Amino acid sequence: MLALSGDDVRSLVPMKMAIELMKEVFAELSAGRATSPLRTPVDVPSESAVSLYMPAYVPSRQGLGLKIVSVFPNNAAKGKPTIHALVALVSAETGEPLAILDGTYMTALRTGAVSGAATDLLARPDSQVVTCIGAGAQGVTQAWAVASVRPIERIYVADMNPDAVSSFAGRLGKLAPDLEGKVVPVTDLNASLAESDVICTATTSKRPVFDDAALKPGTHINAIGAFTPEMQEIPVETVKRARIVVDAVDAVLAESGDLIIPINSGQLDRSTVSLELGQIATGAAGRTSDTEITLFESVGNAVQDIIVARYAVDEAQRLGRGHQFTL
Numbered sequence: 001m002l003a004l005s006g007d008d009v010r011s012l013v014p015m016k017m018a019i020e021l022m023k024e025v026f027a028e029l030s031a032g033r034a035t036s037p038l039r040t041p042v043d044v045p046s047e048s049a050v051s052l053y054m055p056a057y058v059p060s061r062q063g064l065g066l067k068i069v070s071v072f073p074n075n076a077a078k079g080k081p082t083i084h085a086l087v088a089l090v091s092a093e094t095g096e097p098l099a100i101l102d103g104t105y106m107t108a109l110r111t112g113a114v115s116g117a118a119t120d121l122l123a124r125p126d127s128q129v130v131t132c133i134g135a136g137a138q139g140v141t142q143a144w145a146v147a148s149v150r151p152i153e154r155i156y157v158a159d160m161n162p163d164a165v166s167s168f169a170g171r172l173g174k175l176a177p178d179l180e181g182k183v184v185p186v187t188d189l190n191a192s193l194a195e196s197d198v199i200c201t202a203t204t205s206k207r208p209v210f211d212d213a214a215l216k217p218g219t220h221i222n223a224i225g226a227f228t229p230e231m232q233e234i235p236v237e238t239v240k241r242a243r244i245v246v247d248a249v250d251a252v253l254a255e256s257g258d259l260i261i262p263i264n265s266g267q268l269d270r271s272t273v274s275l276e277l278g279q280i281a282t283g284a285a286g287r288t289s290d291t292e293i294t295l296f297e298s299v300g301n302a303v304q305d306i307i308v309a310r311y312a313v314d315e316a317q318r319l320g321r322g323h324q325f326t327l
Helices: 006-012 015-030 073-078 104-122 137-149 162-175 177-182 189-195 236-241 249-255 257-264 277-281 302-319
Strands: 002-004 040-044 049-058 063-071 083-090 097-102 129-133 154-158 183-185 198-201 220-223 243-246 294-297
Touching: 002 006, 002 302, 006 097, 006 104, 006 302, 015 104, 015 137, 015 277, 015 302, 049 302, 063 302, 083 104, 083 302, 097 104, 097 302, 104 137, 104 220, 104 243, 104 277, 104 294, 104 302, 129 137, 129 189, 137 154, 137 162, 137 177, 137 198, 154 162, 154 177, 154 189, 162 177, 162 183, 177 183, 236 257, 243 249, 243 277, 249 257
Parallel strands: 002 097, 129 154, 129 198, 154 183, 198 220, 220 294, 243 294
Antiparallel strands: 040 049, 049 063, 063 083, 083 097
C-alpha cells in the first residue's frame, strides 16, 4: 500500500494538470459515467464543526475511494488549519486498499482547480484582475488557478482576518513565485470589485460578502464557500441576474445556501439551476456575451479528489515516489 504526503501530491500534480482533470471528471459526471453519492455530514456541535464523508467512483481512471474532510472553524484560534482531510483509494478491480493520501493540500488544489476550469470556460479571455474574498488555503489556490488560465496582472485579497491577508502573498509565492508581487490587500472592497474581471469567494459566511451593485459588467464569479444550506456568500440580486453554472445540480440544490436560500424565498426558480460545468466542458454554451455575469457555484464533489488521487498514485508508481507499507 502507498502513502503520499501533501508535498508528494504537490510535486506530482501541477495546477494546470489538475485543471484539465477537473474538466475531464465533471464531463464524466454530467454524462452519468462517474458515481458520487451525496456526502454524509457529521456535525460536531461542541466545535461548531462538521466532518464530511464522500465516496466516489471514476471508471475512466479506475479511481475508487473515499474522502474525509473536516471543517473546524475554531481551529484558527488554536493555530491550526480550518480544514483537514484524508483520501483513501481502493483497487477498482479487487477492492484491495491501494493508497492513502493527505487530503488537506488536495482539497485546496482540486477546489482551486475546478474554479480554474470554470474560469477557463466562462471568464472573458482578456480578464486581468481578480479579487479573492477569503484568504485561507482555499483562497490561495483560487488565485493560483485563475492566474493559470487568464493573464492576471493584479490579485486583490480581502479577509476579516488581517493576518491571513498579510501572509497571502507569501503563501501564494510558495506555489507560484511569479504571482507573489501581484497581490494587493483590499482597502476598499467595492472599488476593488469595480476593477475585477473575476471574483473568487472562499469563506464560511452566512450572509453575502459583497454588494451586487459593485460588480462591473462581464464579471465571472467562482463561489466555493457555501457548502451547507445555511451558508451564503453571493447576494440574491447577483444570483438572480447571473448565468448560473454548477458542479453538480443535485448536490448544489441539496447543499448550497447561495441557491437554496433564494429558491426557498421564492426569488429564484429552481429550474434555472440546470447547467453543469461538465456540459460546458463538452460543448454546451457558456458565456453568451461580454457583459453577462457568470456564476460558478460549487459545493465540492468527491470525484474531484478521486481523479486527482488516482493521477497522483499513478505518477508516484511511475516515478518511485511515496512510502510503501503493509497494513
